[in-house]
Amino acid sequence: MDATTLKALDGRRIVLGVTGGIAAYKVASLASLLVKSGAEVRVVMTEAAQEFISARTFRELTGQPVGTAMFGETSNYRVEHIALAQFAELVVIAPATANFLAKAAHGIADDLLTTMILATKAPIMVAPSMNVNMFENAATRENLSLLRRRGFHVIEPAVGHLACGTSGRGRLPEPEELATAINDYFARSNKRELEGKRIIVTAGGTIEPVDPVRYIGNRSSGKMGFALAEAAARRGAQVLLVTAPSALADPRDVEVVRIETACQMREAVLAEYDRCDAVIMSAAVADYRPKVVATEKIKKSEPTLTIELEKNPDILFELGQKKARQVLIGFAAETTNIEEYAARKLEQKNLDLIVANDVTVAGAGFNADTNVVTMMARDGSREDFPLMPKSALAALIVERLINIIRLNEEAEK
Ligand code: C5P
Numbered sequence: 554m555d556a557t558t559l560k561a562l563d564g565r566r567i568v569l570g571v572t573g574g575i576a577a578y579k580v581a582s583l584a585s586l587l588v589k590s591g592a593e594v595r596v597v598m599t600e601a602a603q604e605f606i607s608a609r610t611f612r613e614l615t616g617q618p619v620g621t622a623m624f625g626e627t628s629n630y631r632v633e634h635i636a637l638a639q640f641a642e643l644v645v646i647a648p649a650t651a652n653f654l655a656k657a658a659h660g661i662a663d664d665l666l667t668t669m670i671l672a673t674k675a676p677i678m679v680a681p682s683m684n685v686n687m688f689e690n691a692a693t694r695e696n697l698s699l700l701r702r703r704g705f706h707v708i709e710p711a712v713g714h715l716a717c718g719t720s721g722r723g724r725l726p727e728p729e730e731l732a733t734a735i736n737d738y739f740a741r742s743n744k745r746e747l748e749g750k751r752i753i754v755t756a757g758g759t760i761e762p763v764d765p766v767r768y769i770g771n772r773s774s775g776k777m778g779f780a781l782a783e784a785a786a787r788r789g790a791q792v793l794l795v796t797a798p799s800a801l802a803d804p805r806d807v808e809v810v811r812i813e814t815a816c817q818m819r820e821a822v823l824a825e826y827d828r829c830d831a832v833i834m835s836a837a838v839a840d841y842r843p844k845v846v847a848t849e850k851i852k853k854s855e856p857t858l859t860i861e862l863e864k865n866p867d868i869l870f871e872l873g874q875k876k877a878r879q880v881l882i883g884f885a886a887e888t889t890n891i892e893e894y895a896a897r898k899l900e901q902k903n904l905d906l907i908v909a910n911d912v913t914v915a916g917a918g919f920n921a922d923t924n925v926v927t928m929m930a931r932d933g934s935r936e937d938f939p940l941m942p943k944s945a946l947a948a949l950i951v952e953r954l955i956n957i958i959r960l961n962e963e964a965e966k
Contacts, residue, residue, distance in 0.1 A: 559732055561739035563591035564784075564944050568641040568675075570666045571611070573601020574648035575716040576682045576725035581606060583647060583728040584614045587735065593945045595637055596620070597666045599653070623665045634665055636939050638673035642948075645735060646670075647708075648682035648725045651693045657705075658696035678738065680708040680731060685721030708734050745789030746955045751829040752790045753822055754782040755836035755868075757797030759815045763860060764847035768813075772919040773837035775799030777884075780947035781833050782807045788951055793829075795821045797836055815839050815865035822868060831880040831954055834869045835908075837919070841865060873903030880957050882950065885909040886918055895929055905931050905957050908950060916940050928953065 567587060571580050587594050596611040597620035608619040620633055646653060646666075653667070657679075662668040670677065679700065687693060688710060701707055708731065711724040726734075756778020758771035775796055782794040783804040792807045795818055803809045810821050815838045822832065841862035851858065869883050881904045885895040888911065895909035910926045912918030917925040917940075925940045930953070938949070 559586065559590040559736040561736045561743060562587060562732075564948055565592045565739055566640055566642045566941075566945055566949070567592050567594050567735070568637050568644045568669070568673075569594055569596045569611075570644060570646040570649075570653075570670070571596060571598045571602040571606070572646060572648060572650045572653040572666070573599055573604060574650050574682050574725070575605060576648040577602050577605040579725055579728055580647050580731075581610050581614060583731050584611055586728055586732040588615055590732070590736070593941060595640060595939070597637065597669060599664055599666050601650070601652075620665045620669075623668060634669040634672055636937055637669050638675070639936050640939055640941070641673055641675040643735065643738065644670065644673055644675050644677045645680070645731075646677065647680035647731055649679040651681075651683050651687045651690070651696075654679065654681060654693060654696045654700065658699045676704065676706065676738075678706040678708060678735065680725055681710050681723075682725035683710075683723050684715060684717045685719055685723045688721075688723040706738065746959075747785060747788040747790035747951075750790045750831065750958065751793070751825070752785045752954075753793045753795060753825055753829050753832045754778050754785065755795045755797075755818060755822065755832075755834050755838075756782070757799040758837040759797040759818055759839045759865075760813050761815065761839050761842035761865075762813075762846045763843050764849065764851045766850050769839060769841075769843065769862075771837050771839065773797070774920045775801050776920070776922065777924065777943050777947065778833075778835040779804050780943045781835055781950060784944070784947040784951040785833075785954070787948075788955065793825055795836075815842065815868070819866050819868045819871070822872070826872060826875065826879070827877075829879060830958065831882070832869075832872055833882040833950070833954070834872075835884050837886070838868060839865055867902075869902050869904070873901075876903055878961070880905045880954060880961070882906045882908065882954060886912045888913050892927065892929075892935075895927070899929055899931065906950075906953055930957075 571577050594615045608621050611619045656667050662671045711726050712722045713724040714720045715723050757775035758773030760768040760770040762768045779801045782792045786792045786806040794807050794809045812818050844861040844863045883904045885898050887894050891909050891911050895907045899907040907929050908926050910917045916923045924946050928936045
């Protein structure tokens with residue numbers, strides 16, 4: 554199967570739970586297909602699953618740590634079952650054993666996978682696979698129907714030769730069929746919740762001229778903001794991307810305004826602010842600019858050079874002051890006391906959500922393709938996320954934005 558036929562998987566965050574059935578070996582091909590199709594896959598295995606296939610296989614295929622134990626050492630997350638539960642857009646359990654179905658149906662949480670299942674709000678898809686008699690057993694039938702009523706999606710097992718030597722219903726469908734079922738699920742749920750909404754996204758690092766050839770700048774690449782603009786457009790929003798110099802190409806279906814300085818960014822954003830529904834300020838705006846910009850190139854005649862700086866406007870603060878219905882999302886790139894500073898900014902700048910990251914952590918912050926963030930919302934909720942690509946993080950931030958807009962609209966009614 555060609556990964557390009559599974560288009561709806563691109564950028565999707567999937568937690569793949571593997572339980573201890575002989576068919577676990579087939580799931581390596583499934584993981585590989587999902588990854589090749591652009592999905593972000595995190596695998597969680599039960600202890601029994603590790604008797605059939607090694608965690609290392611999944612680690613190599615996904616390029617990510619595999620969750621194997623409730624109190625394991627491998628994780629790069631704070632509380633692994635919660636981080637995975639929040640990360641998932643969809644949880645897929647394949648193969649799902651009779652034992653797993655029984656535990657899930659009754660809320661038993663005695664390992665990482667079953668605990669994560671209880672903690673997640675993401676939809677759950679199960680692909681049962683077992684001996685035909687076990688599958689037809691009344692206990693299994695009732696557990697499955699209970700899970701169906703609770704909204705679990707069930708991929709029916711196929712009929713065929715079973716590893717136990719019998720034949721009948723109980724075979725795990727082939728990896729291609731599983732991948733197609735997952736792809737179809739996302740294709741159906743590709744909603745355009747932001748249709749009719751205008752969203753401003755800022756990106757990149759502003760540059761502040763010193764003279765006609767020099768400037769003061771920062772290391773921001775614009776990757777986060779460009780990914781956010783693209784993710785919001787994908788959900789149907791009319792997006793205006795106001796970006797400081799960036800080497801990145803214009804994202805698809807997005808109106809792009811390229812500026813250089815903080816003052817120009819402020820003007821471009823304010824001009825559209827009244828008409829917009831949300832602003833995501835991911836730009837690294839320079840806090841200061843040279844007070845005087847030399848009209849001629851400064852000569853290197855003196856042994857020292859002093860440039861006096863003056864403060865730039867805090868755009869996001871101003872937006873917070875002028876806020877009417879707009880949802881405001883800010884970023885806080887910190888090197889120390891991340892949570893404390895982020896919480897303070899949320900309050901001071903009158904934001905709905907702040908995305909905080911420690912720029913000293915490997916794989917986080919400027920110029921990286923990945924990020925590790927904590928999000929704090931106005932309602933006091935806080936979520937920690939694992940290392941993930943900026944594209945996946947952008948989709949997640951846009952989902953939070955959709956929720957905030959929906960809650961605001963419901964409150965207005
Ligand atoms: O106060 P601090 O610069 O850490 O706040 C970061 C947030 O504020 C970011 O969302 C950034 O885009 C925004 N900001 C701004 N104008 C400034 C400085 C930061 O809008 N002058």
